[in-house]
Amino acid sequence: MANSPQSKKRARQNETRFAVNKARRSRIRTYLRKVEEAIASGDQGAAQTAFKAAQPELMRGVTKGVFHKNTAARKLSRLSSRIKAMA
Incomplete structure (x- = not known):
């Protein structure tokens, strides 16, 4: 329990x-x-649009210290490769 001011x-x-x-x-x-x-x-079009909206949001989380840089990069990389595989 906090005691000092x-x-x-x-x-x-x-x-x-x-x-x-x-x-x-x-x-x-x-x-x-x-x-x-x-x-x-x-x-694929909707996925690409959603991905482009998510990318800066995730990187902002890195800047603010919510996620580690490599975690964000890994998530973006995996999503990107899944979207490319849809073609």
Whole structure:
């Protein structure tokens, strides 16, 4: 339990940061799910459009420290190769 004023402030900051990061993670997952659904439907055009919308969102997550750089690169690479394979 936080006792000192500094530790109480840190606890408040952590709660705020957790909420922001949770919202960011959720938003990114939604974009990725849209790409997955477009791939599953077999529509390459829709998949490509969804992928182009998801790409900057995922990289923004990297910038903000929600995801590791390599994790984002791996996800984008795998999605991209699956979209190319649809052709």
